[in-house]
Amino acid sequence: MPTVALPGRASAISDPGEIRLSGWGNYPKVSTELLAPRTPAGARDDLLGRSGIVARGAGRAYGDAAIGTQATISLRGLNRMRRFNAATAQLTVEAGVTIADILAAFEPRGFFLRVVPGTKFVTVGGAIAADVHGKNHHRDGGFGNIVDSFRLALPGGEIVSCSRSENAALFAATLGGMGLTGMILDATLRLLPIETAWLRQDTRVAGNLDAAIDQLEGNASSTYSVAWIDCLARGAALGRSLVYLAEHATRRDIDRLGPALAPFPSPRTQLLSVPELFPGWLLNGTSMRVFNELYFRRGAAHQGEPRLVHWDPYFFPLDAISDWNRIYGRRGFVQYQCVIPLERARRVLADILDRVSRRGDASFLAVLKQLGDGGGPMSFPLPGYTLTMDFPVSDSLFAFLDQLDVLVVDAGGRLYLAKDARQSRATFESGYPGLAALRDIRQQTGANARLASHLSARLGI
Amino acid sequence: MTGTKSILVIGGSSDIGHATALRYAKEGWRVTLAARDLAAAQRNADDIGTRSGVDTTVQSLDVLQTGQLAGFVAGLSVLPDTVVCVVGELGDQLRAQTDPELATTIMRTNFEAPSLLLEQFAQAFAARGSGTIVGVSSVAGDRGRASNYYYGAAKAGFTQFLSGLRNRLALAGKVRVVTVKPGFVRTKMTAHMKLPAPLTVQPDRVAEDIYRADVTRPRDVIYVARRFWLVMAIICALPETIFKRMRI
16 A cells, blocks of 8 residues: 555654754764754753753754754754844844844845854854854954853753853853853844945965965955965965955945945855765866866956955855765765964964875865954964865874874864864863863853763763 | 735744745735734744834734634724635544544634634625635645544635635635645644655745735645645545555
8 A cells, every 4th residue: 555645644753853963074973862842942941851962053063063962952943033123233033043044134134244154054053152253253253242142041941141241151151162051042143234245355366375374464454354275286385375355345346346236135046956976086186176276267367356246155155055065975074173373373284284285185175264362261263373174084084183183282273163073182172271161161050961962072071 | 015015814823824924024015913822923923023124913813712703803903915824733633533622623723713714804805805815725635534534624624615715706806815735844733744855845935835826926726835736636536446445
């Protein structure tokens, strides 16, 4: 007999919850009970009486940060906006609302977010928990800087308001606290009024890593700056980059550079999607070398002439390709993101890039950014330079990354927890002196016994 | 500008009701959500108002209190241009077979109450000479099945009610009636069910299709997803001698 299920079929699944879950890197994949509350009150109730549990947003952390050791609470159902005050630009939203949701609703009305990460598909709760940064961190700080307050559900069920003046220590420890201080239910953010939603971009070509850092350093007054490094370049060209500098475009910029453009263009729709079984051989050395060469020539052709770039591809270039994480295949990948303090950055980053280029399996492009002070004790940023690269998971990868960790630790740097799937406790503890403050808070709120992700268990948080 | 148009969603605390109201709000329509669970409706109204910037209000309404439906419609401060009824309850079929009270509630919620309420709107819209009535029924009403025949029978009744209402109003003039038959939709109602991905849609897809059938490309009866029309055509074409032995 055929067993087509039709609407209204009463065959409820008795245990829908137990599933295999991974982060954006598809590594590691682990079993967890998945809870999907539909209201803030329901989310709080799901916390009660459970342990080994952590909240999950859009699942865009790369490693094991948003997978509970026993249970995971997906906050995607907390996707309602509460209120907006146009006079103060304050927006209150539930924790599962995404940056894409906010920009879709408010960009046409002349507001942006002062801090956005490299993808708009993260939730507000996740952005706070990872204290994400953008291309303007050196000037404007992390996501926590645009957060006025949030409500946190503690594992005992108590709901507390946190801001810089109320429960300030809990507020600070939650920025970058990876969901380990409590579950964020909602937050009030300050939006950025903008004259237009275009970016006026300047492109500079840097022949090697030193030149790229010179460019970033010399243009620290630019609102946005980032360098895309060609990881395939070696020798004297090691670290050759395109450096992108940008400002929010004014009406006058539009009049001058693109008078026909609408000042507040709609979001771009996703153009491409990567199939589940992406042929990995497409990403071979030759094709990448050709791609990088074309990419650099195109960038170099724009050198010295400012041009207007749509906000969506400017801030979120990879979002145009849905499921781009699939290009690394079934075993998944690790995104390695470290920050090296200013004074050691040039030497150590050159060393890392050299090893990576000789190894030859990293992503063909790496991202280099300047960072400023972190917002909370567990925030990733510190004054220095951060380098980001993808590596497909392979048998030899982890020993190689351990070697890079030694360089990072020696230089007084650290690794970004939102990307991490594999660092050791020793590396973590040396990088995060703020850990003591997080542990104190977890002790006080009872979170230490109850809130646990695979990341926190691995790192002994 | 359609800024002066307004929509009333009955069942405004539901996921399809929320998505539908938001779709209209994005075009500048003023929104009223009516629901029994006022707190849930208010949460949806706040979301719609914040996202769209339009005026959004809530009204308390328990459709099962059928004696109050005429008063509810007469008491509306603004008679909406479009009313969308998404009221429905799947219920527990197995329990309903031994619990007449539950069976009665399922049938009243899915057929009796929505029909009596929309009759009131039909009269008010006919008196005004304009309006669209959108009734969200279900593909489950196309053929009765063992797994949900109380729900299915009630939806079948609602579908036929809408058909008759459309016939009557089309003969009389300008009031339109749209029947919406969703298949699988990812909502609170189906949260506990495993649904086949190729045939399952999100609530905003239902909302988009409702808006289109009402405003941009008027239709009388729509299936969401559209391919469900074919699925149901095949199921309805099966001879009863075969159908009665199937588990679907």
